[in-house]
Amino acid sequence: MSFSTETKNELARIFPEKHCCRIGELAALTRLDGTLHIDENQHVSMVITTESSPVARKIFRLFKELYHIEPKIHVQRKKRFKKNFLYSVRVGTSPKMMRILKELGVLGDDGEILPGIKKALIKKKCCRRSYLRGIFLGSGSINNPEGNYHLELITNNSLFAEEVVKLMDQFPELQAKISQRKKSYIVYLKESEQIAAFLNIIGAHRTLLEFENIRVIKDMRNKVNRLVNCDTANLKKSVEASLRQIKQIKLIEEKIGLNKLPPRLREIARLRLENPDSSLKELGEMLDPPVGKSGVNHRLRKIEAIAEKLSPS
Ligand SMILES: [Zn+2]
Structure with a gap:
């Protein structure tokens, strides 16, 4: 019916x-x-x-x-x-x-x-x-x-x-x-x-109840789908960022060697090479003493700037 x-x-x-x-x-x-x-x-x-x-x-x-x-x-x-x-x-x-x-x-x-x-x-x-x-x-x-x-x-x-x-x-x-x-x-x-x-x-009170039940389930399903999509998008972004960072670090290693980097940058560069799948937050937690996500980001940006200077283009 x-x-x-x-x-x-x-x-x-x-x-x-x-x-x-x-x-x-x-x-x-x-x-x-x-x-x-x-x-x-x-x-x-x-x-x-x-x-x-x-x-x-x-x-x-x-x-x-x-x-x-x-x-x-x-x-x-x-x-x-x-x-x-x-x-x-x-x-x-x-x-x-x-x-x-x-x-x-x-x-x-x-x-x-x-x-x-x-x-x-x-x-x-x-x-x-x-x-x-x-x-x-x-x-x-x-x-x-x-x-x-x-x-x-x-x-x-x-x-x-x-x-x-x-x-x-x-x-x-x-x-x-x-x-x-x-x-x-x-x-x-x-x-x-x-x-x-x-x-x-x-x-139509009984119909309204059924309507609301279906609506709640549908909204929930949409929300879950949105979250999953959002997660996928974030994951893609962080994987791409990690690949880019590794490329930059390898370039530095090849041109001048990682030992030329200041200790704080050298440390994060090694961690990144060893942990390509880790998030910035996770990398920060591996440091001693630990550093927050924005601190890690700051160091990686400095590495990026150095790599850009060394890059042939
Ligand atoms: Zn009346």
């Missing part, structure tokens, strides 16, 4: 306690997955389609509890992807229909189609959370955090996408962006902190 499906299954089981939030969530689901049908007698019905059976059940239950309507659920196999099912929740014509469509923000007060989000639906903070949960259930997806961090909500309406971003902006921890993919508008989050905050806001 994909991470998205798991998240939706958890969210589909959350049933908002408050009446206002139930309307908010159903409004978002209707807005994203619903289509209106008008027959020849001007009777209006509505079909809400989803690939998730828990979401279909949730829509059914919301209509039943809010409006005492029992929609019909149809199941069909999706043609192209035969493994997936498509659930259609059909709300038949009823005298309550116009009131329901207005309350859910599908229609405005004058019966016009509302492209954006009806203000009353997202006035309260509790309802904003529910509305966002409805949007995620209706059109959202989230990547498995093992891969790239990505959460998105898709809509075919640019104004609606902008209003969703504004709605998310009311939570300071979220900074959603919009991109366009063919005829769709994608509202997305990329930062892992923001995705975690979003999951928390819409109440």
